[in-house]
Amino acid sequence: MKILLVKLSSLGDVVHALPVVQDILAALPGAHIDWVVEKSFTPVVALHPGVRRIIPCEIRRWRKSPLSAVTRQQWNAFKADLQQTDYDAVIDLQGLTKSAVVARLARLAPGGKRYALGNQTDGSGYEAPTRWVADVAISITPHIHAVQRSRELAAAALGYTLPSSLDFGLNQPDAHAGRAQAAIENIAIKKRVAFVHGTSRADKEWPLAHWTALGQRLNAVGWQIALPAGSAKEQATSQKIADALNASDGTHAIVWPLLPLDALTHELAQCGGVIGVDSGVSHIAVALDLPHVQLYNFDTAWRTGPDASSGRQVSVFAQPAPTVDAVWNAWLGCLEASNAGPALQTDGRAA
Incomplete structure (x- = not known):
């Protein structure tokens, strides 16, 4: 047929x-x-x-x-x-x-x-x-x-x-999907979280200060931040976040170059998880079955958000925007559900 x-x-x-x-x-x-x-x-x-x-x-x-x-x-x-x-x-x-x-x-x-x-x-x-x-x-x-x-x-x-x-x-072995499949097999080997901050609508964005504060918490427990972008404007925002996170010794954030979608999917698949706004790239993270927190400034996650039944992928909604604490706690929940996170002490530091 x-x-x-x-x-x-x-x-x-x-x-x-x-x-x-x-x-x-x-x-x-x-x-x-x-x-x-x-x-x-x-x-x-x-x-x-x-x-x-x-x-x-x-x-x-x-x-x-x-x-x-x-x-x-x-x-x-x-x-x-x-x-x-x-x-x-x-x-x-x-x-x-x-x-x-x-x-x-x-x-x-x-x-x-x-x-x-x-x-x-x-x-x-x-x-x-x-x-x-x-x-x-x-x-x-x-x-x-x-x-x-x-x-x-x-x-x-x-x-x-x-x-x-x-x-x-996207997890099916086939030469047609070779690059992404090879990467998918290595999910969570690297302690790297992709921040998907870019979106086609400004009213879906998350405040820059929130991304920086969340990145600092992740850095403190051993995660590196990866910053993809789909345009020169988004790449400039990525650089601002990276500059804030890299102000202390060590490389805590990396800015990816502008990548075609297949290469971007390949890179996402090598991350230990993704935190992002409601965007096409965040939906790719869902399709790859990565631990994922999707951020919503509007109550539309019921229509486009991830299926939260496994606990590995969740949406967080609040107006005017989700708080850093809410996103952080959602991320910890995703890691617990997927057994992918470093052990944490009660104060949030790596054990």
Whole structure:
């Protein structure tokens, strides 16, 4: 069976859709799964060994100059790439006009169908064309986590029962995912915590002074801080945090260079854990099953946050922002649940 998944953006949304691939392969082991995604996010999808072919697009960029010769040429090349295969099922996991257009352009095999969301879910974007284009529009429970929404849509479209376990597929051994897999096998060998402070929205940020104070506590019990960034602006913030932490003797923080997403995933996988704001990179940490604390200034963790049932990954919400104490205690809880942390005395110092 040939299946096309349409999930174009953003990074966090793409990561949230990864379990769909594992679910389909568990139910239909011989399935051939292709995925249409924005070009900038292809490195993350490429880490999943269950995706046979990635079809990149650049709709975000093309919309800025839709009538230019370059856009027309690239759009036609994208359509030709998309239409190489006749699909038995095209599943629009996004629910937006742009994803509906892609789903409509895809070619169906005889008897093939297009599936899409039949309704908006709480806190998520939705546009009517996704329903109009679909052969089958599937209604989903409105109050639902982003991961579960995609999983339920695909299960209903293809007629299988969802497995009870959740698997993002990034831990599967395969040459296709070689670099990340090699790193995953070394999780928690290094006492290094990644601080994911960067986000596309300023109102999701955590105060700089909080990052510094938390870093000092971690340094005091033997953890080094790694500071990734997705832009020059974020890298400058990383440097400010590092400078504050490195003011005393020794290297307590390192600033990573700007990295492509596959290399960034590789580096994250070598860390002992991640503390970060609600962002795509934090969601990668969840997919890697790292000990993780995710910070929320809005009460939306129910929709995008990690599953806290294991205790290894939790969200912390407060307004205007979580306190350093709250994040510190959540981190200690994650370490206890994963048996990854250094022994602590009651005063918080390393035993």
